[in-house]
Amino acid sequence: MPSDEMVRQALEAVSGPREAFMSAVKVAVDQVESYLDANTGPEEAKPERAASELGRFAEGRIDPQRFAALTGEHEPLDDRSQEVLEEALEVLRALVKKGDENFLVHLEEGDSLVDRVEAALAASGRAFGAAEAVERIRTGGDAQTARQSFTGGNPPGRWSRAERRLAPPLVVSVPGSALDVEGMGRLLEGNIRIVLVVDGPAPPAALVPLMTPGVFVLQTSDSKELARLSDAAGPAIAALLPDTCAGFVHDPLGGPTLGQRLTVGEIPDAKTVRMLGTMTTWRQAEALSQLAALKSASEAVALPSANGKSGEPMEEPAPADRLAAWLLDQANLTDVDTAS
Amino acid sequence: MSTCSLLALAQSEDRDYERADYEGVEVRWCPGCGDYSVLTATQRLLAEEGLKPEETVVVSGIGCSSRFPHYMNTYGFHGIHGRALTLATGVKLNRPELSVFVVMGDGDCCSIGAGHWLHATRYNIDMVVLLLDNEIYGLTKKQTSPTTPQGYKSNTQPRGSFLPALNPLEATLGITNASFVAQTAEWVPAHLYATLQAAYRHKGFAFVRILQRCPHFTPDIMNELVTDRDQVQLLMHDDGINAPGLDKVFENRRVHDPSNLDAARRLASDSQQTRLGLFFRDESLPRYDDLRRTTRLTAEERIELLNEELALYAV
Amino acid sequence: MAALSSAVSPEVRDSSRVKHAPPTVHRLDEHTVEIVSDSGEGAQKCGQIFGTVSAKMGNGVWTVEIIPAEIEPPARSVAGTSGIRIRIGSGPITNWGDETKLAVAFNEQSLLSRHRIGALADDATILVENRWATHDDEAIRDQWASAMEELSERNYTIIEVPMEEECLTVVENPRLGKNMFVLGLLAFVYDRDLDRIREQIAFAFLNKPKKIYERNVALLELGHGWASENLDFQYHIPSIETDQEMVVMNGNQAFAMGAIASGMELAAMYPITPATSVSHYLCDVFERFGGIVHQAEDEIAAIGVAIGASYSGKVAFTITSGPGMALKTEFLGMAVMTEIPLVLLNVQRGGPSTGLPTKVEQSDLLASIFGQPGDAPHVVMAPATIEECFHAPITARRIAETFRTVVMILSDANLATGVQPFPKPDPQVSWQAPMPDQAPVPEGARPYDWDPETGLSRRFIPGQPGGMHTVTSLAHDEDSHVAYDAEINQRSSRMRSRKLAALQHTMSPPPIYGEESGDLLIVGWGSTKGAIQEALDRVRAEGLSVSSTHLSFLSPLEPGLGEIFSRFRKVMTVEINYSDEPDDPYITEENRRRGQLAWLLRATTLVDVDCWTRVLGEPLRPGAIVEAIHTHMPTKKRGKRT
Ligand SMILES: Cc1ncc(C[n+]2csc(CCOP(=O)(O)OP(=O)(O)O)c2C)c(N)n1
Numbered sequence A: 001m002p003s004d005e006m007v008r009q010a011l012e013a014v015s016g017p018r019e020a021f022m023s024a025v026k027v028a029v030d031q032v033e034s035y036l037d038a039n040t041g042p043e044e045a046k047p048e049r050a051a052s053e054l055g056r057f058a059e060g061r062i063d064p065q066r067f068a069a070l071t072g073e074h075e076p077l078d079d080r081s082q083e084v085l086e087e088a089l090e091v092l093r094a095l096v097k098k099g100d101e102n103f104l105v106h107l108e109e110g111d112s113l114v115d116r117v118e119a120a121l122a123a124s125g126r127a128f129g130a131a132e133a134v135e136r137i138r139t140g141g142d143a144q145t146a147r148q149s150f151t152g153g154n155p156p157g158r159w160s161r162a163e164r165r166l167a168p169p170l171v172v173s174v175p176g177s178a179l180d181v182e183g184m185g186r187l188l189e190g191n192i193r194i195v196l197v198v199d200g201p202a203p204p205a206a207l208v209p210l211m212t213p214g215v216f217v218l219q220t221s222d223s224k225e226l227a228r229l230s231d232a233a234g235p236a237i238a239a240l241l242p243d244t245c246a247g248f249v250h251d252p253l254g255g256p257t258l259g260q261r262l263t264v265g266e267i268p269d270a271k272t273v274r275m276l277g278t279m280t281t282w283r284q285a286e287a288l289s290q291l292a293a294l295k296s297a298s299e300a301v302a303l304p305s306a307n308g309k310s311g312e313p314m315e316e317p318a319p320a321d322r323l324a325a326w327l328l329d330q331a332n333l334t335d336v337d338t339a340s
Numbered sequence B: 001m002s003t004c005s006l007l008a009l010a011q012s013e014d015r016d017y018e019r020a021d022y023e024g025v026e027v028r029w030c031p032g033c034g035d036y037s038v039l040t041a042t043q044r045l046l047a048e049e050g051l052k053p054e055e056t057v058v059v060s061g062i063g064c065s066s067r068f069p070h071y072m073n074t075y076g077f078h079g080i081h082g083r084a085l086t087l088a089t090g091v092k093l094n095r096p097e098l099s100v101f102v103v104m105g106d107g108d109c110c111s112i113g114a115g116h117w118l119h120a121t122r123y124n125i126d127m128v129v130l131l132l133d134n135e136i137y138g139l140t141k142k143q144t145s146p147t148t149p150q151g152y153k154s155n156t157q158p159r160g161s162f163l164p165a166l167n168p169l170e171a172t173l174g175i176t177n178a179s180f181v182a183q184t185a186e187w188v189p190a191h192l193y194a195t196l197q198a199a200y201r202h203k204g205f206a207f208v209r210i211l212q213r214c215p216h217f218t219p220d221i222m223n224e225l226v227t228d229r230d231q232v233q234l235l236m237h238d239d240g241i242n243a244p245g246l247d248k249v250f251e252n253r254r255v256h257d258p259s260n261l262d263a264a265r266r267l268a269s270d271s272q273q274t275r276l277g278l279f280f281r282d283e284s285l286p287r288y289d290d291l292r293r294t295t296r297l298t299a300e301e302r303i304e305l306l307n308e309e310l311a312l313y314a315v
Numbered sequence C: 001m002a003a004l005s006s007a008v009s010p011e012v013r014d015s016s017r018v019k020h021a022p023p024t025v026h027r028l029d030e031h032t033v034e035i036v037s038d039s040g041e042g043a044q045k046c047g048q049i050f051g052t053v054s055a056k057m058g059n060g061v062w063t064v065e066i067i068p069a070e071i072e073p074p075a076r077s078v079a080g081t082s083g084i085r086i087r088i089g090s091g092p093i094t095n096w097g098d099e100t101k102l103a104v105a106f107n108e109q110s111l112l113s114r115h116r117i118g119a120l121a122d123d124a125t126i127l128v129e130n131r132w133a134t135h136d137d138e139a140i141r142d143q144w145a146s147a148m149e150e151l152s153e154r155n156y157t158i159i160e161v162p163m164e165e166e167c168l169t170v171v172e173n174p175r176l177g178k179n180m181f182v183l184g185l186l187a188f189v190y191d192r193d194l195d196r197i198r199e200q201i202a203f204a205f206l207n208k209p210k211k212i213y214e215r216n217v218a219l220l221e222l223g224h225g226w227a228s229e230n231l232d233f234q235y236h237i238p239s240i241e242t243d244q245e246m247v248v249m250n251g252n253q254a255f256a257m258g259a260i261a262s263g264m265e266l267a268a269m270y271p272i273t274p275a276t277s278v279s280h281y282l283c284d285v286f287e288r289f290g291g292i293v294h295q296a297e298d299e300i301a302a303i304g305v306a307i308g309a310s311y312s313g314k315v316a317f318t319i320t321s322g323p324g325m326a327l328k329t330e331f332l333g334m335a336v337m338t339e340i341p342l343v344l345l346n347v348q349r350g351g352p353s354t355g356l357p358t359k360v361e362q363s364d365l366l367a368s369i370f371g372q373p374g375d376a377p378h379v380v381m382a383p384a385t386i387e388e389c390f391h392a393p394i395t396a397r398r399i400a401e402t403f404r405t406v407v408m409i410l411s412d413a414n415l416a417t418g419v420q421p422f423p424k425p426d427p428q429v430s431w432q433a434p435m436p437d438q439a440p441v442p443e444g445a446r447p448y449d450w451d452p453e454t455g456l457s458r459r460f461i462p463g464q465p466g467g468m469h470t471v472t473s474l475a476h477d478e479d480s481h482v483a484y485d486a487e488i489n490q491r492s493s494r495m496r497s498r499k500l501a502a503l504q505h506t507m508s509p510p511p512i513y514g515e516e517s518g519d520l521l522i523v524g525w526g527s528t529k530g531a532i533q534e535a536l537d538r539v540r541a542e543g544l545s546v547s548s549t550h551l552s553f554l555s556p557l558e559p560g561l562g563e564i565f566s567r568f569r570k571v572m573t574v575e576i577n578y579s580d581e582p583d584d585p586y587i588t589e590e591n592r593r594r595g596q597l598a599w600l601l602r603a604t605t606l607v608d609v610d611c612w613t614r615v616l617g618e619p620l621r622p623g624a625i626v627e628a629i630h631t632h633m634p635t636k637k638r639g640k641r642t
């Protein structure tokens, strides 16, 4: 059982995106409420609403009837649209009420990591769906179609680019035996932040397969390291593991060369690897040797070209860089230069 | 307050943009004005970075250069003389998710707005800040500006500017917490573009002084720099601003590591040599907009808290 | 009432340690007490706790701080006197009253300062620290003696209190505790509930170590004990029972809470007395409400930041006082020109220029309305009570948004530091602004689509697809394009002006206090309402035919004033700003500079409005207004005005 303290630290490490997501939901709640207020109910209720908006200082001084008349007529919503808006509002309110629980997932042995993570994101993703429904109705769309945007889950595959940028972060507590990242790659888009708080023996290089040019990947046994997530741009995943696992960080903002982006600590001996859950020893050993290869490549490229002594940045790549390029090619990390 | 509303997100469609998507009303600068190329480069940058016109705000003061936002098809704020940075600060504190560009003239930024320039640099709020420096007051017809070269004649100092010109790079680099300082020239489009791109990608207050010709009032001021490439030195570094092919054009080059503040200050204050490139960049410095983010409350949450607060004063 | 000593002279008897019979209890409707000291001795904290506890016990309360301009003026100086006045009553108290009936002084020099400006009633009772009489320093002993001499001009009852000597039995540094000792004295004199005081001390020192609380309570009890043994009088001011939940705070705090209640989320300010305490309070709590207080580099930047924030979302606000208002001028014009909503609080102080930073004045009225070069119509309103300080920003926010304009709230130093209980507000969702709608802008909609009748239009904010436009401080047309055509300027000026008329169209004439017609109508605005109405009660009891009306909106003015004025033989404003006296040298009917509201009313109603104004650096006293009414009553000879 990962300690509550570690989960708390993991939540803290994603406080930025957590607050951004919740704020956006809360702003939307207020907006939908006020839209409903303004566009439902009889025309005669408008002065009362104006009076209550104007507050007590205006009492006896500003005539709400006249004030309301200034701001023009509204076209009341049809019942069906109102109903759907209210449902959408409920979805948003429920997310507000759920608070931090929106960002927590707890896995048991035998659970599929990718399925649970996707399900959690799909649940939070209903917020995006609800907002879409509201917009559709406000721009004169059909209420029935609008409703479909938030009934059921709304998995990340359906999110727009802007929605991905506001992706809700997740803190996943997971037993080491369930730390199978198969399929996770496709969830790492936009600004997603996933922190895996791992308990018990775990595959030593579990996150290695997730390293692609634009993804921030961190494996560590030191919870303080999680703070680095807040500096990442783009998708990021981190695992807090027992110290028998490899420690490394791949930071796309580190610089253009592999040496600048990848830092690898001690790599455990592949012989210590045991079968865990669905992860065979062979697969775990493969991940370890890939990490080892990347480590030696990164150390080879960390040449002093960055200190400017060469002075001419446009020259041919050094042999070490060419070696790195080949290795990267093998590791599916070909276009490191384009990530930003 | 921290962010946009989900409702705003819901309308945003995924699409690509072209330069033409960012063109505003018909441009009315003088023929040959250096501001044109800055406008073009900015529009190109926005298209290439895929910035949504509705999520981009261009803020300016008053001056020829400050007409800039009208010529962009984004949200724009053509404010008052010298105060653009204060408006931009308000926009960013309230809506951190918007991309903000600030365009100022040399009188706008370095004279009437100098106080805000100093403080905005220190706030280090994430925005791109362009100083369009033609070394003269353009709109008001040729008065001396703080950056007018010493001895240069104008309508207010007809026997020549009395004092040595204020150096905006040196000044900015002297301000605590300055995080990005670069210089480029409007007549070197490749370098201009690369500089704008680096400034946009910088997380923090990206200050770019753009040398800008005013063919009407100061046609001669930058002549030599334009015609004699050797008069301009290009700053080079892997971490600097690297426009493809420029190293072939500029013979006069120098390696400068933009993480070295002392060296940056030395190079910037050298009045013998005009330099283009990235003088300084440090993304690790604190950002006021980051530090001031708060989480929004719903109206109901606010009432609950307010009632708790009022209870402390109950009698 | 009588103290132990009946003699009032420098040789006042030391009253300590004399056990006596139970005190004489005086039952009164109201009473005024002042606590004065050197700056930093805590007189204000003592008075605030006393006032709050009195409010909690059901009394009407008004407290006013006496603030020197310097932080640490020289000790024992007349000019450096710091302190607080508390007026408590059985019914609601709406102003600081006339003269003080009881004064507690930590030294004789601060007492002298109150004496010299006539703050003490002729029959006032005075409790004064007596250590100065026997001080080692001869100069101080001399000062004491000559002060006592000067004080003997009046019929004060002076009681010496060995404050320091007593305090030293509990603490080492009596400077840090005299105020709690004095609180104990007052608790006895006014028969206050000690438990409630302890509670309030705990709240006041919430974030301090427990032993500070304990020390203060020990001093409180010491003072109470000393008083019960040595004083032979008590004042009982029966309290009013009310079921209504009440809160007690000063006007600046009330404004801050009201601003929060309005849902605004960004305040930008630059420190300036007496407005700063709004920000102090907000800085403490605003972030929890999702808000930001930005302390800008100057007032220009502060309003710029507020406008930038308003432009991009919810209405924001800026907080200042006179000198800061002056700096904001150009941006105010711009906000009006670009029709960006904004709320501005001006806590007025004495002017011009740096003036009297800590003192009340109402001299910014005309500058607020007309001070922006170019024609810049906008809304100006003025709360008259602490309660209205809370509710004003809510209304202001709504008007600013609907009318896309600047709304200024004129408060003043009297409301800023005055403390008064008022019914606990019941915050509403409807008071709060949601983030403006960000729906895509319909094809063809224009950023200044002025309704030709009302001048109103709907703004677009960044983020709204299809709404891209550049707001500009230059003259512009409906599309916000810079206007090169002169006719557009005429039209857009008309539209901006029309908004004020449209707002006035929604307003009702101000209510009349007193008879609907009569001999004299007093017109006031802002913080003077309580004092004016109290004065009116007195002169009406004398049988004079005087009514008053109090304006809450100054721009646009509330409607119907001309008609109201026509029902009185004479109309006169009462204000805290400067006006020439009619019989001063060189002053004629034509060149007389009148009170600012009088000026405005004359211009708008063409009625010959007179004025009585004072700039004494203090709130108006009801008694002084009574006198002014006596001298300004229209002579019977004149016929009723038509
Ligand atoms: C408060 C104020 N003072 C003065 C002016 C007049 N003014 C307008 S632009 C300008 C200077 C413009 O020079 P610069 O900032 O260098 O911009 P440029 O026109 O050269 O692009 C001045 C003094 C003004 N608009 N507002």
Ligand SMILES: [Mg+2]
Pocket (backbone or CB within 6 Å): B063, B105, B106, B107, B132, B133, B134, B135, B136, B137, B138, B145
């Ligand atoms: Mg210029």
